[in-house]
Amino acid sequence: MRLKALMALCASAALCGCQTSNQADYVQIGYGPSFDVAHAQCEMQKGSVDQGYIAIGSPGFVAGAGIGNALGNMALEDRYMKNCLILSGWKRAPRGQGAAAAAAEAAGKSPTPYGIARAPGSWINTALLDWSDANKKCVAGDKAACATRAQLGAKLRAAGMDPSS
Known part of the structure; x- marks a missing residue:
């Protein structure tokens, strides 16, 4: 019995040791809070x-059910952390890329996520940013930017967004 309990303890310790959550394991994929805040x-x-x-039954069955529940909860928590951090703009890094992202964040310069220069996701995010750029250029006197601003403004208003507010 002691051998089984020791094996279960070692297995759960090994699984807990696999779970890391430092910034070196993540890269920024979108716009959002810093890694520390998101985490x-x-x-x-x-x-x-x-x-x-x-669990009702023998002590071994109850202990096994408890260990199984703990392992299941660890998997659920890990999946939740992964998805929550993705929603906050962070994703687990491919091997070897996380350290560079952490160094850039520590230097105060967030890396451009996967080469994306605009907010990922909905076309509305990109259209709002493009409208803002065109608006600044239009105010400065660029006629082509004024036409772009008008086109983007019409598309955004049709989608229920008012870019001027």
Whole structure:
């Protein structure tokens, strides 16, 4: 019995040791809060995915159910952290790219995420940024930018967005 308990403890310790969450493991893929802020927000909420359990039977069965539930909860929390950080603009880095992203963030210069110069996601994000650029150029006297601003403004208003506010 002691050998089984020791093996279960070693297995759960090994699984816990695989879970890392430092900035060197992530790259910025979108616009959002810094890694520390995003990680803290996700960390505070990850316990909400934990599931309880009820086990009736022998002590070994109850212990096994508890260990199984703990492992299941660890997997749920890991998936939640991954998705929460993606929503905040951070993704687990491919091997070898996370350290460069962490160094750039520490230097105060966020890296351009995967070479994207505009906000990823909806076309509305990009259209709003393009409208803002065109508006600045139009105010400076660029006639072509005024035409672009008008076209983008019409598309955005048709989608329910008012770019001038």
